[in-house]
Amino acid sequence: MTSSNKQTQTDKLAAEIGDAILSGVLTPGTRLDEHRLAEQYAVSRTPVREAIRSLAATGLVELRPRRSAVVAEITPAQLEIMFVAMGELEATCARLSAMSMTPIERRRLQNQHERMGALVESDDVAGFIEANLTFHGLIYAGSHNGILADMAVGLRRRLGPYRRAQFRSPGRLPRSQAEHDRIMQAIVSGDAATAHAAMLNHVSLVEDTFIGLTATRAA
Amino acid sequence: MTSSNKQTQTDKLAAEIGDAILSGVLTPGTRLDEHRLAEQYAVSRTPVREAIRSLAATGLVELRPRRSAVVAEITPAQLEIMFVAMGELEATCARLSAMSMTPIERRRLQNQHERMGALVESDDVAGFIEANLTFHGLIYAGSHNGILADMAVGLRRRLGPYRRAQFRSPGRLPRSQAEHDRIMQAIVSGDAATAHAAMLNHVSLVEDTFIGLTATRAA
DNA sequence: CCGGGCAATATTGCATGCAGTTTCTATATT
DNA sequence: AATATAGAAACTGCATGCAATATTGCCCGG
Structure with a gap:
């Protein structure tokens, strides 16, 4: 019973993508393509979308309706x-x-x-x-x-x-x-x-x- | 071109459900049934799920994996x-x-x-x-x-x-x-x-x- | 009469598909 | 050569369906 199996994919994704942003792997301005991320983490777009929305609430990513979410720029x-x-x-x-x-x-x-x-x-x-x-x-x-x-x-x-x-x-x-x-x-x-x-x-x-x-x- | 049409269903739902909670229509402890909410607002479960996740990030609702989200209790x-x-x-x-x-x-x-x-x-x-x-x-x-x-x-x-x-x-x-x-x-x-x-x-x-x-x- | 276990139901988590919009590209015109 | 425009590709938003898990109700044993 691994602890990583207890939380949902969405939560794991939010954590991973968040870490990627904070560690500089994803630089500000980078577009968060749902397809690409889904493929990269071997899941479907749904949990990716939900994870992105979570990150948006923390201010790590910026959400623009109908356009790609991007890693938030910090001036x-x-x-x-x-x-x-x-x-x-x-x-x-x-x-x-x-x-x-x-x-x-x-x-x-x-x-x-x-x-x-x-x-x-x-x-x-x-x-x-x-x-x-x-x-x-x-x-x-x-x-x-x-x-x-x-x-x-x-x-x-x-x-x-x-x-x-x-x-x-x-x-x-x-x-x-x-x-x-x-x-x-x-x-x-x-x-x-x-x-x-x-x-x-x-x-x-x-x-x-x-x-x-x-x-x-x-x- | 109504302004309400510019934002996504998810955003509108997050705002409406959030208001419902803050105004006391949805009392703390209330289970947020995705089906019921979807039916109530005449949308599918997907935007409802995303809205709930947004609200969770603001602390208005509590998200428990595999169980219903509930309106956050305030002791x-x-x-x-x-x-x-x-x-x-x-x-x-x-x-x-x-x-x-x-x-x-x-x-x-x-x-x-x-x-x-x-x-x-x-x-x-x-x-x-x-x-x-x-x-x-x-x-x-x-x-x-x-x-x-x-x-x-x-x-x-x-x-x-x-x-x-x-x-x-x-x-x-x-x-x-x-x-x-x-x-x-x-x-x-x-x-x-x-x-x-x-x-x-x-x-x-x-x-x-x-x-x-x-x-x-x-x- | 009460509690525990099991089956049936309900509900969440995720995948997939489709429609509408945006964005990119290539062509044509000035 | 540069710009505008139209078409195509890509991407997001949303709906729906399926599998897995939690919850409920019921039956049985004590």
């Missing part, structure tokens, strides 16, 4: 807006976390932060990146608000391809760790306003990195 | 979370508005607020409710962030059925107007932190009204 302006939105959502989650995390959750966040300190010492970039996801994930969860957390997770996922290089610049790891320290301290001590401000500051700096990235890509 | 806990999320989004939009509204937008917000003052004087509840939507809409738009604005609009739409009675309690109109005044002043003067706090306070009070409402419904 630099749109990217900017998405980064701002994500920053605000992260900050909001940090604020709520400061107010409503349980003692266990606060402890867990603190532990995670300390663990990341060791990764900074050993300059383990890959390990830090993964631990960083966990750190931010703990804050999403700590908000105790699934809706805001889902929004943040969705945006982070969507922005993933544009954030790849963010920890490669020298000195970024210790700086991130210092910013995390402020955030973590504020959350653990229940200081909502500081948690909000510190997180906003943190993600704004990340955003700066992204702007450099897009400039590179646009050149 | 009181879920409602609470949605109201909190919406409050945070509103407050964030107010914050961003204070930072990035154009002079014209600030002026427009001020005008709208003053217009609402007259409605309070004449105790025009219906007029105030509509103007209130515009007021908040101006703040969404003023954030200059379509993503956050869309999230806020979507949540407001979703919560609509649970907010109906909020302005009926005596003295609510003048109180709302006073709260709006603080928000408007902060935004116009560019005081982001105060705008955030004032909006959060404002919507929290609205939430209080909602809690009374659910208590009534639950009894």
Whole structure:
């Protein structure tokens, strides 16, 4: 009883096509030909159509009646807006976390932060990146608000391809760790306003990195 | 060339079924039988299926593989979370508005607020409710962030059925107007932190009204 | 009288086919 | 040579049909 057999073809297709878009296999502007996709995944057009419609709801593809669906284009302006939105959502989650995390959750966040300190010492970039996801994930969860957390997770996922290089610049790891320290301290001590401000500051700096990235890509 | 003919059946169905859910015609827990819906709207099952999948992505219906889709249940806990999320989004939009509204937008917000003052004087509840939507809409738009604005609009739409009675309690109109005044002043003067706090306070009070409402419904 | 198992029914998931529209191409005209 | 136009090919939107799975009702045993 494989787990992949439990969900429908449509769901599997939506996941696969979505991953293909997020991983860059399907680039923005690419037409999603139903026939071609059906043939490619060895199914009929029906589940392909339904999968495309699901993806359209998430904003990954654009649906134009009577014309082919296309992979959604992201303009630099749109990217900017998405980064701002994500920053605000992260900050909001940090604020709520400061107010409503349980003692266990606060402890867990603190532990995670300390663990990341060791990764900074050993300059383990890959390990830090993964631990960083966990750190931010703990804050999403700590908000105790699934809706805001889902929004943040969705945006982070969507922005993933544009954030790849963010920890490669020298000195970024210790700086991130210092910013995390402020955030973590504020959350653990229940200081909502500081948690909000510190997180906003943190993600704004990340955003700066992204702007450099897009400039590179646009050149 | 009727405008209704331009969009596909699927889109029309998604809109109609969505409205049916939001307006309470289809109550939470109702099974969405594809045959029945197809017959009811005089189309085949295919567009119905696609419409349901669209609605599932918006959270209006819950999709369970191999079982009927059902209108999503909203538990009181879920409602609470949605109201909190919406409050945070509103407050964030107010914050961003204070930072990035154009002079014209600030002026427009001020005008709208003053217009609402007259409605309070004449105790025009219906007029105030509509103007209130515009007021908040101006703040969404003023954030200059379509993503956050869309999230806020979507949540407001979703919560609509649970907010109906909020302005009926005596003295609510003048109180709302006073709260709006603080928000408007902060935004116009560019005081982001105060705008955030004032909006959060404002919507929290609205939430209080909602809690009374659910208590009534639950009894 | 009540609960479990089995058959009948109903319903979903997917494939396929057809009609209408869009898009591409090639030809003709300026 | 460039553009407009007509025809053809391709693609989407929708309907229908079939197989697989869930649900319901019924019968039997305890």
